[in-house]
Amino acid sequence: MSAVASVGTSVFNISAVERETGLSKDVLRMWERRYGFPSPGRDPHGERQYGPTEVARLRAIKRLMDAGLRPGKIIGLPLDELKALSDARASERPDALAQSFEREIIHLLQTHDAPALQHALAQLVMRQGLQKFVLESVTPLNQAVGDAWMRGELQVFEEHLYTEQLQVVLRTAINAFPRQTTGVPRVLLTTFPNEQHGIGLLMVEALLCPEGVNCISLGPQTPIEDVRRAAIAHKAHILALSFSGAFPLRLALEGLASLRQQLPPQVSIWAGGDMTRRIRKTVPGMVLIPDLASTITALRSWRAHWIPRPGY
């Protein structure tokens, strides 16, 4: 058991780096063996000590990996080039109109003005309506915040504040709709274990509630077996699962296939989130939702084909 990274000295042990970067201890040791990076110093007991620059580089690498790049291609690059790479990908984004709003939000984050931030978000919800807000504003805003963090313009705690305030605003807006206890379809929302990001669920809920859908969210990280049980117990018409871009493709596909096999065919399974864009083939018996707008399409399609059955 080694000392935690003391805040003042900015030295990280391997556990701290795992926390900070999301790269497992095994991976960190393996990279050191294979690529010679990172190459941390050792403390008197022979344990790895990572410096802040190494951690920053690892963070940048992880972020690019989550965007689809392979480690071997980028692990040798210095921090500048990693940032440049990230910028290049970021510039693919559209819509100069929304960008002024993005800049405003980021400015509010940088000045730590929580009330103004919440006000700005809430006001935009009012102006655009909940669905349009989620579809047209939140997605690019998430991207912009992530990029700003990557470029060092936002600190971690500022990103946390953004996520938290966004959740508050979405939750409030969702609550403003009357609860559809008899709505159809009943949609069960959750994520697989190891999937930390629950904000996607909230965004989907925000899209579906105005459509009169009866949403039941289990929050993130439900074990697969329990997802199955929950879908049956709640007599869900649709099981909606969210996957962030970082989620291992194979784990997702295996879990989904196993659920498809075990659930009755009248239960639709929707798989959404950034990960689904990495899926090449179509998956039998499953609806892929690569972007949020497709949620609405999928709902309309479901409703067009649905045949009411007694008791389900």
Next chain:
Amino acid sequence: MSAVASVGTSVFNISAVERETGLSKDVLRMWERRYGFPSPGRDPHGERQYGPTEVARLRAIKRLMDAGLRPGKIIGLPLDELKALSDARASERPDALAQSFEREIIHLLQTHDAPALQHALAQLVMRQGLQKFVLESVTPLNQAVGDAWMRGELQVFEEHLYTEQLQVVLRTAINAFPRQTTGVPRVLLTTFPNEQHGIGLLMVEALLCPEGVNCISLGPQTPIEDVRRAAIAHKAHILALSFSGAFPLRLALEGLASLRQQLPPQVSIWAGGDMTRRIRKTVPGMVLIPDLASTITALRSWRAHWIPRPGY
């Protein structure tokens, strides 16, 4: 890379068990070496295959460990005795009055009646008021739900539903209060990395908001260095950190000490949550909040001693 636990066969690989139980791979292997339990079978590649009974026992052990028991004492016990132990601890609970409500909630969870559940919780908030609800109802309810899960009366997804609905109810109730943008004190709320449970933050927020406090929540898992930066950036009067019972004592104390050292003395640091009950000595320059009721006490005490300073 091994196959994920297939749902039908109910076989778990070591990663799946880590997910399911919260025990690290290292610990699982070490227990096997030291105590001979668990002793999973092997697949054709020599990788561990855990069965559902072993996983259930490991889960029970983990839960008792989180309650403060040591692994050596309980690792040899069969599942029955583990459950009996948990019952014994549960029966220490007070207040037969609240227990009928607890039973009602658990029944609603078991019948998967999400609307009725939310209604029951919301109604109790109305009747008791937010603060009393949190102090007198939520804590024993959490305990009861945890125990019911332990005894196998609740499934994981039913516990998830409970957590989610409770969050919705608390968030809604908090939003009902006018936002205190100039309130004093400003309280910054968050948890350390590796601390998954954010519900405690919401409960504290629910206690403080009615008192006119200006709460700024960063959500869970803020790196310590960023906690420091955030406290300074937001000019927080109080930094409130929540720790679940499972959180490693040493990590918490080191992090807290380091924060105390680096933050100006006029910033109070509050440490709350189940973990704080394991702390024996008093920690210099820090307020320990072993139970939720102490939050209010601590707030009154802070206000009594506070001297307004220009700009802070």
Next chain:
DNA sequence: CACTCATTTTCGTCCTAGACAAACGGTTGA
């Protein structure tokens, strides 16, 4: 009896290094 201090035991995390399967990327052939 409460309390402190020192010693022993318990327990988790880190270490090294080897093996192997899954996923990726490119190429070939239909």
Next chain:
DNA sequence: TCAACCGTTTGTCTAGGACGAAAATGAGTG
């Protein structure tokens, strides 16, 4: 254009050894 193949890349599993921090225990003192 799509499917099948194949080398390369990459992450996770395996094993046991070592060590320090925390908890439990025992001894001594007020």
